[in-house]
Amino acid sequence: MKKIFIIGSSGHAKVVIDIIEKEGKHEIIGLLSRDQAAGEFVYGYEILGKEADLPEILKAHPAEGFIIAVGDNATRAKVANFFAENHPQLEAVSAIHPSAILGKDVKIGAGTVVMAGAVINPSTRIGEHCIINTHASIDHDNIVGNFASLAPGVTTGGDCEIGEFCAIGIGATLLHGIQIGNQTVIGANSLVNKNIPPFSVAYGLPAKVIRQRKAGDRYL
Secondary structure (H helix, E strand, O other), rough: OOOEEEEOOHHHHHHHHHHHHHHHHEEEEEOOOOOOOOEEOOOOOEEEEHHHHHHHHHHOOOOEEEEEEOOOOOHHHHHHHHHHHHOOOOOOOOEEEEOOEEEEEEEEOOOOOOOOOEOOOOEEEEOOOOOEEEOOOEEOOOOOOOEEOOOOOOOOOOOOOOOOOOOOOOOEEEEOOOHHHHHHHHOOOEEOOOOOOOOOEEEEEOEEEEOOOOOOOOOO
């Protein structure tokens, strides 16, 4: 059982804490937060400081790993890069809710969170530091790129490819074989029946590209 930090203290962090407790594979030794002060608590776990405070925090709280509980894809990537550059000895761990269903030959990347009721069917590949949210359903032979997020209730057909840093909104549906380019945002309840190019914002029934976006633009 690895001793780990949780990075973040928002509502998403509460969900991640719940998953880690239920999975029982890691011991949470504290949280790191940019938004709440050291000494405050979330579900009984102390906020120990910010990422920049880690050299001192590690002296008092030795750890082996971390998981980033931040919903925004670009911010999650910045935090992951910070750890890779400054604390490579700490391993990014994944968290998979016990009620999630993973099919044969599914691969889950480091740092990825799979939430309650999610279904990931055989031969699908999920990248690193992704979020597969509550009751998302990913069919066979899908590829989900690093730092992508699928909101609650997203459904994909088989052989879909979702690029890095994509954000698929609540209840969106991708038909069989759809490809979503990197850094694209799909709006809630959209029906995606054709490929969507990179750096797009698309939504509707069926989904249409509404505008372009830049890497790091906020979408939450």
